[in-house]
Amino acid sequence: MVDLAAEFEAERGHLLAVAHRMLGSRSEAEDAVQETWLRYAKALADPADRAQIRDLRGWLTTTCSRICLDVLRSARVRREAYPGQWLPEPVVTDVPAVDGFAPDPAERAVRAEQLGTALLVVLERLTPEQRVAFVLHDVFAVPFGTVADVLGTTPVAARQLASRARRAVAGPDSPRHTADLAEQQRVLTAFVAAVESGELDGLVQVLAPDVVMIGDGGGHVPAARRPVVGAVAVARFLLGLFGQAARHGGRLVARPVLVDGALGWQAETVYRGQPLRMVTSFAVHDGRVTGVFNQVNPEKVARLAGLGADADWPPRW
Structure with missing residues (x-):
């Protein structure tokens, strides 16, 4: 044994x-x-x-x-x-050292295996069989013969399942996330500065025209019941959230983290007299934010370590 x-x-x-x-x-x-x-x-x-x-x-x-x-x-x-929108339970790890943003081939290869929140959200649209076929073959390069054994089908059918999943993942309504960590750092720095300014036009410029924002409160914490779509709508929603936090007297503190391999932050504040923990992750493509994913379901963030004394706002990567 x-x-x-x-x-x-x-x-x-x-x-x-x-x-x-x-x-x-x-x-x-x-x-x-x-x-x-x-x-x-x-x-x-x-x-x-x-x-x-x-x-x-x-x-x-x-x-x-x-x-x-x-x-x-x-x-x-x-x-x-599920009450409201669903987001995956975040896997939070530390941000690499300053030189960790350098385009090191070995580091890129490791991070390429991390799907990120954006793709995990898209995978939720697939059937169980499509998801298994896609993950095994496209992510882990498992041969279709083995995939077929797992699914109890033929290699041809397994190939078709993976193909359908691939088309769904690459669909026009799927948040694109192609930026490396260096580009994510630049874009999110501009994003935070725009949020801090409180100016709608400045924030809109950092967001992709078809950006989507999803919040998961799990029925425990208020969150939009449907995705917020479009740069103007998302910008207004974000500025409203930050303004609401200020009105309720909660000081927002955060630390930069990797969420499923992509840059984001882990934050804490006080909402209506109660402590609120959250993990926010992003999808970034072509110099703009294409997805904002806000996990505030207490059941999905309960296992995270505390922020520590160095947490502050705004976060700096």
Whole structure:
């Protein structure tokens, strides 16, 4: 069992990455990985059975993907009954050092595997089968033969599912997010300055014409029940939010973070006498913000570490 655990732990990070991209929930991804471990230990406790597995990562990835597929199928009912708009549970990590914005090839390759909030939101539109096919093949380069085994279909059908998912992901109403960290830093610095100025025209210039803003309050915190779309509408909504926070006497403090690999911030304020925690992430393309994603559902930010004494406003990357 010690050897089994060591081999599994070496693959845990990969499995978490697969599960999170499929499920959009860190807690559900961790549960799926734990279930994968239980099936692995049960199936491979017999040395003879263990010897038949020649590609451990492939076996674990297939098993984890099947578990995720079952979760996705059951989750559709829960998501349809979700109060208001849904955003994924954010995975928050520290911003790299100052030189971390340099275009280092190895660093780019690591971050290229991070989907970001924008794509996770788009993936919610897919059927469970399309999502699994897309994540396995397009994100992790799993052959269609293996994808077909996971889905219980043929390689041709698996290829068609991935193709339909690819078209949906690249659709005209999907927030585009192509900027590297250096460009994200420049754009978000201008975005924060425009918000601080309080001038509508200045903020509109930083936003793409078809920018979309989504807020997830989970029924616990007030948030728009539908996406806010368009530069003018989003700019007015944002300026209203910041003005409202000031009127309620809550001082906003934040620290820059990476949210699913893209720049954003983790913030805290007081709203109507109660502490409010939030994580805001962005999609950036062609020098403008194309998506603003504000996670204020207490259940999805409860596990985040505190901001620390150096938190301030505005955030500076």
